[in-house]
Every structure is written in structure tokens, then in C-alpha cells.
Amino acid sequence: MRPAVALSVRGPVAWLTLARPTDGNRLDADLLGDLAAAATAAEEDEAVRVVVLAAAGRAFSLGLPEGCRWPEPAWPDGVGRVAALGKPVIAAVAGEARGLGAALVLACDLRLMTPSARLVVPPPDMGFPGGGLVVRLARCVGAARAAELTLLGGRLSARRALAWGLATAVVPAARLRAAAARLAHSLAARAPLALRCAKEAVGRALDLPLDDGIRLEHDLYVLLQTTADRQEGVRAFLGGRRPRFEAR
Numbered sequence: 001m002r003p004a005v006a007l008s009v010r011g012p013v014a015w016l017t018l019a020r021p022t023d024g025n026r027l028d029a030d031l032l033g034d035l036a037a038a039a040t041a042a043e044e045d046e047a048v049r050v051v052v053l054a055a056a057g058r059a060f061s062l063g064l065p066e067g068c069r070w071p072e073p074a075w076p077d078g079v080g081r082v083a084a085l086g087k088p089v090i091a092a093v094a095g096e097a098r099g100l101g102a103a104l105v106l107a108c109d110l111r112l113m114t115p116s117a118r119l120v121v122p123p124p125d126m127g128f129p130g131g132g133l134v135v136r137l138a139r140c141v142g143a144a145r146a147a148e149l150t151l152l153g154g155r156l157s158a159r160r161a162l163a164w165g166l167a168t169a170v171v172p173a174a175r176l177r178a179a180a181a182r183l184a185h186s187l188a189a190r191a192p193l194a195l196r197c198a199k200e201a202v203g204r205a206l207d208l209p210l211d212d213g214i215r216l217e218h219d220l221y222v223l224l225q226t227t228a229d230r231q232e233g234v235r236a237f238l239g240g241r242r243p244r245f246e247a248r
Contacts, residue, residue, distance in 0.1 A: 004031035006056075007038040012049040012188035013181065014042035016082075021057020027078065027100045028065045035078030043085055046247065049188040049195070051085060052180050053108055054092040060117070061101025063129055071100065071130045079131040083107035086196045088187050092180040093117045093158075094173055103131030106140060109199060111166060112180055113158035114173040119166075123153030139206055140166050191229045192247040 006017040016038045018025040025031065042051050055061060064071065071077075082089060082104065091108035098120040105111060105119060121137070122129060138146035141164045149156060161167035171179040187195065197220040205213050224230055228248040236243035 003034045003038075005034040005038045007041055009042075009045060009048060011185075012047060013184040014038075014045065014048040014051045016042065016051060016053045018053075018055035018061060021055075021059075024059040024062030024096075025055050025057060025101070026062050026065050027071070027104070028068075029072065029075040032071070032078035033076040036076045036081040039078070039081040039085055043087065049087060049192045049247075050184040051082075051087055051089045052092055052184050053082065053089060053104070054177065054180065055094070057095070059095040059101075060093050060097040061104060062096065063099030063101045063120075069126070070128070079104050079107050083132070083136075086199065087192070088195055088199060090168075090180055090184055090187075092176050093119075094176055096120055098122075099129030099133070100131045103129060103133035103136065106133065106136040106166075107131070110168045110183065111161070112176060112183065113161060113167045113170050114176055115158055115170055116173070117158045117170075119156040119161065121149045121153055121156070124151065126153070140164075189242075191224075191227075191233060191243070191245045193227055193229055193245075194224055197224055 002019065004018070004020050006019045008015045008017070016035065018031065020026070020031060042048050079100065088110065089108040091105045091111045093105055093111060094114045094117055096118055097105045099122050102119040102121060121133065128134060134146065134150050137149065145164060158167060158170045162170050169179065201217050201220055204216060208216060229245045232245060233243045
């Protein structure tokens with residue numbers, strides 16, 4: 001059987017594609033397990049510097065299987081594994097991302113959406129879908145906007161997601177993969193250790209008191225000054241050439 005998530009590595013970019021369009025890429029145990037395995041493979045591949053998460057079919061993901069209101073405890077935490085990646089993750093979203101599918105989109109660092117794409121948040125009387133949807137939504141768009149969507153339930157359009165700062169860009173459907181590839185390669189050209197540290201600083205920003213967050217930012221800066229990539233960046237600048245970073 002084909003995996004529910006296809007992994008394709010193209011140069012420095014790993015593409016993770018939800019590959020069960022006939023059931024709307026619903027996040028059951030099999031798909032979540034394949035997603036976790038693909039994310040782990042991308043993390044462990046030293047040649048990969050950026051990950052793109054996409055989906056086959058009309059829907060990005062319709063969330064949990066029919067009749068399921070919460071992921072079973074024994075199911076792999078594919079959403080958490082994507083969120084834990086140390087490398088930048090770009091979500092390329094076309095169609096609907098519902099419930100746990102919306103949580104998966106929010107687990108990524110940057111989000112490209114087509115004009116018809118939408119994130120669907122179920123009302124609370126239908127149960128929480130899991131995956132940290134409510135928590136990440138509040139962190140991404142603020143408590144007031146998150147409360148509006150969570151209490152009432154609703155659809156967050158691509159245009160509104162862009163206005164709220166949740167979407168990085170809205171691009172035509174025919175150009176979604178090309179736009180994701182350009183953004184991924186732009187990131188991959190940057191120093192990978194610096195990207196990893198920047199992602200860590202942002203991810204922990206809301207968990208730490210202000211003074212501790214500033215201290216973490218400083219410590220990460222000092223750490224980066226000791227790397228070979230930092231020396232390569234200086235040499236490349238002085239030599240008028242593009243740097244060749246090696247994540248060291």
C-alpha cells in the first residue's frame with residue numbers, strides 16, 4: 001500500500017504531501033503515523049533545510065474521521081511531530097482545513113493559501129478537535145480573535161487570514177506549489193543554524209517572562225557567533241560571493 005503521506009526530497013527541500021484525497025486527507029491513525037514518520041525522516045536528513053507540507057485533492061484535510069471527536073490516545077501525534085521540527089515548515093494550503101486539519105496548518109511556521117482556502121474551527125459543542133488548535137490559534141491571532149472563532153465556530157477565509165497575519169501570502173491555486181518552492185528555496189539559501197535558532201526564539205517567546213526571553217535571544221546570538229557558518233558568511237560578504245553554509 002502507498003503511504004498516506006508522500007515524502008519527496010528535492011535538493012534542500014522536503015515535500016510532505018497528504019496523499020489520501022479520496023477521503024479528504026482525514027487524519028486517522030495511519031495518516032498521522034505516516035506524517036510523523038515523514039517529518040522525522042525530513043528532520044534527520046542533513047541535506048534537508050526546509051520542509052513544505054502540502055496535500056493532494058480538493059481539501060487540505062477534513063480533520064478527524066467521521067464520528068471521531070478526539071484523536072485516540074494510541075494514535076501517533078503527527079501534528080505535534082510537525083510542530084517539533086527544528087527546520088522551517090511551510091504549509092501550502094488549498095481547499096478546506098477543518099478541525100485537526102486546521103491545527104496541522106497552525107503547527108507550521110509559514111502559511112501560503114489559495115483564495116478559496118479556509119480554516120474551519122468547529123463550535124465548542126461539537127468538541128475540541130485536538131492538536132493544539134485553540135492554543136495555537138490564540139498565539140497566532142490573539143485572544144480576542146481566537147475567542148470569536150472558538151466560541152462561535154466558523155470559517156477563516158484566506159483573505160481574512162492574510163489580514164490577521166496568519167497567512168504569509170495568498171496566491172492563485174495554479175501557482176501555489178511554485179510559490180511554496182520559491183519561498184522554501186529562499187529560506188534554504190540562508191544559514192540553517194540561524195534559522196533553527198530564530199525558530200526556537202519565536203517558539204519560546206510566549207512561554208518565557210520577558211527578561212528570560214531576551215536572555216535566550218542573547219544566548220542564541222552568542223552561540224551563532226561560534227559557528228563555522230558565521231565565519232563563512234563573513235568571508236563570503238568580504239569576497240563578494242554567495243555563502244556556502246554547511247550547518248556547522
